[in-house]
Amino acid sequence: MDKSLLNNNEYSWCFACGKDNPSGLHMRFEIDDDKCTAYFTPRREHQSYPGRMHGGLVAVLLDEVTGNYLFAKEGKPSYTAKIEIRYRQPLAIGEEVVCTGRELKRKGRMVEMQGTICKKDGTLLAECLSKMMIVDETPQPSRKLAAGEGEEE
Numbered sequence: 001m002d003k004s005l006l007n008n009n010e011y012s013w014c015f016a017c018g019k020d021n022p023s024g025l026h027m028r029f030e031i032d033d034d035k036c037t038a039y040f041t042p043r044r045e046h047q048s049y050p051g052r053m054h055g056g057l058v059a060v061l062l063d064e065v066t067g068n069y070l071f072a073k074e075g076k077p078s079y080t081a082k083i084e085i086r087y088r089q090p091l092a093i094g095e096e097v098v099c100t101g102r103e104l105k106r107k108g109r110m111v112e113m114q115g116t117i118c119k120k121d122g123t124l125l126a127e128c129l130s131k132m133m134i135v136d137e138t139p140q141p142s143r144k145l146a147a148g149e150g151e152e153e
């Protein structure tokens, strides 16, 4: 993998894992041969209805853990082309969960991924099936940001 990509200043603003994004989730990952794992504890600012994590942010956890597995394996970014989520049980605010991403199969540049989120006792809370397209180019920042516009005043 080209480690210089990971030190790219723009990448460090990723909402899910970017270390410089003050509004981000700051996810961290462990990569094995066949899977990526992330541990995450939803906080109050991630809430939808009282006590439960917002479903859109649950989708971020699944999207990121699958995308990270593919990036670690390929050394290239991939874009989410499709993601289908089954929300089985709520993710409780303050309770750590285990997120896992794996590859199921691929055809050309399109890779089918599976993501799961479980409680520490193994109870399945949410799962996804997604399609990710591997890309050769390095994603570019928006022209406005590159020109120094679009930052907060």
Ligand SMILES: CCCCC/C=C\C/C=C\C/C=C\C/C=C\CCCC(=O)SCCNC(=O)CCNC(=O)[C@H](O)C(C)(C)COP(=O)(O)OP(=O)(O)OC[C@H]1O[C@@H](n2cnc3c(N)ncnc32)[C@H](O)[C@@H]1OP(=O)(O)O
Pocket (backbone or CB within 6 Å): 005, 006, 008, 010, 011, 063, 064, 065, 066, 067, 068, 071, 077, 078, 079, 080, 081, 082, 110, 131, 133, 138, 139, 140, 141
């Ligand atoms: C500035 C520097 C930054 C540096 C960063 C560098 C590195 C990053 C480092 C680390 C990354 C680490 C981890 C990543 C973690 C998480 C990942 C997050 C991912 C995202 O958060 S990402 C944002 C949301 N996402 C998008 O923003 C995608 C928008 N979209 C597109 O960009 C295009 O849409 C694209 C590329 C998907 C495809 O476009 P395309 O032009 O390449 O391909 P095309 O459309 O021609 O399709 C070719 C064949 O795929 C089939 N096909 C297409 N789509 C399909 C679908 N959904 N279902 C079934 N089949 C499909 C067609 O039917 C055709 O099939 P056939 O050839 O048989 O006809």
